[in-house]
Amino acid sequence: MTVSTQTTVTVLGLGAMGRSLAAAFVAAGHPTTVWNRSPGKDADLVARGATSAATVEEAVRASTLVVACLFDHGSVHEVLDSVGEWPADHALVNLTSTEPAGARELAEWAAGLGIPYLDGGIMATPAMIGRPGSALLYSGSSAVFQTYRETLEILGTAEYFGSDAGRASVVDFALLSGMYVMFAGYYHGAAMVRDIGMSAEEFSNRAASWLAAVLPSLPAAGAQIDTGDYSEVLQPLTFTKAALDAIVSASRDAGVDLDIIGPVRDLVDRQIAAGHGAQSSERAFESLNPRPRTAA
Incomplete structure (x- = not known):
């Protein structure tokens, strides 16, 4: 069974993301209750039709689907530990950015109180919620996911x-790590071209086009990493080292610190030092995760 158009929804936490989540539920016609620790953030939502709850307990009791979008793992406890007996059949979906261990701890805490629990990661900015490109990752209670999937897909x-409540968080943070490192690489490049008078904005246009052109190669790199066989070489580690050494030299000449590019070079250097210089550059992955592989 799925619950859709008449699902009652509560959103706890009205930061930028929480407000966007609540606005999407209201716009879709769901009776929506909102609550925030500090007052004054719900006026616009109430004007659109949401109901403001005076207390957390009132907010939790108002809806069968309770969505928490708070600051961190600790704030989830700070808010929800104050709730008395949790209403029967009211599900908790935690969309707070919570590390995997925190998600699993919250799942155990919820199980001890009889609270159906689903953890989630939001792969979107607040402005993207409810629009194409917004994606949310979930793990935990399959029953909660299946029951409320149609409602959650509004977001x-x-x-x-x-069922492992921490799995969605692992994927979420892994994807975010790729994003943050990509942006950090852009920052490094923008710092380099500043030395020749190029603006960061001009460089960003060039970087966006270049990254879009090379990103389609990621699935092939992933397939090679999964096999652990780096003998089919597109670009050997020795070539990549030469390129990185040149980038490091050019960075120094431009007065740019090596906080970003230096560790990348170190990953490659470790594999070459271990005798793998002729193998494919994807082998740098093994410097990050050198654990023995298990048979599929």
Whole structure:
């Protein structure tokens, strides 16, 4: 069974993301209750039709689907530990950015109180919620996911990663790590071209086009990493080292610190030092995760 158009929804936490989540539920016609620790953030939502709750307990009791979008793992406890007996059949979906261990701890805490629990990661900015490109990753209670999937898909595409409540968080943070490192690489490049008078904005246009052109190669790199066989070489580690050494030299000449590019070079250097210089550059992955592989 799925619950859709008449699902009552509560959103706890009205930061930029929480307000966007609540606005999407209101716009879709769901009776929506909102609550925030500090007052004054719900006026616009109430004007659109949401109901403001005076207390957390009132907010939790108002809806069968309770969505928490708070600051961190600790704030989830700070808010929800104050709730008395949790209403029967009211589900908790935690969309707070919570590390995997925190998600699993919250799942155990919820199980001890009889609270159906689903953890989630939001792969979107607040402005993207409810629009194409917004994606949310979930793990934890399959029953909660299946029951409320149609409602949750108002926010963005919904994908379920299994009963381990920490799995969605792992994928979420892994994807975010790729994003942050990509932006950090852009910052490094922008710092380099500043030395020749190029603006960061001009460089960003060039970087966006270049990255879009090379990103389609990621699936092939992933397939090679999964096999652990780096003998089929597109670009050997020795070539990549030469390129990175040149970038390091050019960075120094431009007065740019090596906080970003230096560790990348170190990953490659470790593999070459271990005798793998002729193998494919994707082998640098093994410097990050050198654990023995298990048979499929």
